Amino acid sequence: MEFISLKSPERMEKLRALGKLQGTADALQEGIPAKTPASRFARPERPAGLDPRQVICLIDANKFYCACERVIDPSLRGKPLVVLTNNDGCVAALTPEAKALGIRRGMPAYQFRRLVEEGKVEWRSSNYELYGSVSKNIAAILSGMAVRIERYSIDENFVDITGIPGDPTALGRAMKERIYAWQRIPACVGIANTKTLAKLANHLAKDWPVFGGVINWLDLAPHRQEKAMSITPLKEVWGIGSRMGEALQALGIQTVLDFWKMDPLFIRARWGVVLERT
Structure with missing residues (x-):
């Protein structure tokens, strides 16, 4: 599913105003314990294929x-x-x-x-009529705060905020607060430069209340990112099903960090380009 463009001169003016919000939380909390297991199939070097300019939010309604x-x-x-x-x-x-x-x-x-x-x-x-109606309302709320949105499921929306001035974390908090104020639905927000990482950040936001329901992966220092991945099970990686997960676990890949450290060429040769991109 492709993003739906919501860009217009009037909306961009509103987004610029929202971008002036100040951050309200420290994304570098010390609450994540350290654990860094080694992988048997280490990548030769960290790739530089991610576009740091892209900023994607995943807004997931809780329960x-x-x-x-x-x-x-x-x-x-x-x-x-x-x-x-x-x-x-x-x-x-x-x-x-x-x-x-x-x-x-x-x-x-x-x-x-x-x-x-x-x-x-x-x-x-x-x-389901009620749930569908509330889902549409949430999408409408987010459409007024983003450049593009994608309704991924009844309770999840990917939101593209690339190019919006200001702090992405503050904008993520504003989205979360507006959804609750207008619809009384609690939500968590994960922010990153890919959908996969946004999903991971959203998962961490649910598991670690200290972050206030919003985690900006781009604000985490590299050693914090590694610690977060080291305590997150492999099954939380978006796109890895049960059978593929079992095959990876048989090779000793138990956590997200283990998977991240694998050699992309080995992954491509065994499972194909889709998992390599993941």
């Missing part, structure tokens, strides 16, 4: 189905909540409060019926 249900029923906020599949057969989404009770995604509904009967957890049937 989207549950968040939408809380929008129309504020009494659900703070309570354990699960959203069931179409036939109410199993769990499609759940909140951290429900997860703390031992409920898991994909769990059959009958397995936690007692918790429902005891009033310890709330449940709702899937309402």
Whole structure:
């Protein structure tokens, strides 16, 4: 899917104004522990193929189905909540409060019926019309703050902010805050110069609350980037499926850092150009 161009003289004036926002958080927090395992298939040198001028955000709504249900029923906020599949057969989404009770995604509904009967957890049937409407609203909000957007999924949007003056982190925070203010949907933002790295930064933003839900990969010093990759499982790399992940793990590649250190020529010879580009 290609980016949809949203560039116009009027919108660019608004974006320049947004670009004057000041940063509100330190992206170089010391909270990520150090761990740097060696790879058996080390790259000869770090490639310089990335375009540092490109800036991409991935905005991902947190617990989207549950968040939408809380929008129309504020009494659900703070309570354990699960959203069931179409036939109410199993769990499609759940909140951290429900997860703390031992409920898991994909769990059959009958397995936690007692918790429902005891009033310890709330449940709702899937309402895809509602979720689709909220998703469109979020895309509309972002379209007023970006050069181009791509609706990747119902709860994820890639946003191109290349060329917008000011601090990208501040703009990412402004997007997150506006989505919550206008739609009451919490979100996390990952910022980088490729979609793959933006996805990784978004994953880290979810796992590390100290960053306030926004991580700008471009602001992290190289040793911070390596530490972040060293504690992130290989499965979090966008585009690596289960079978490919198992093949890589059989070679001792367990983390994102292990994968990043591999020789691109070896990857291309064994798996092709797509994984080499990843």
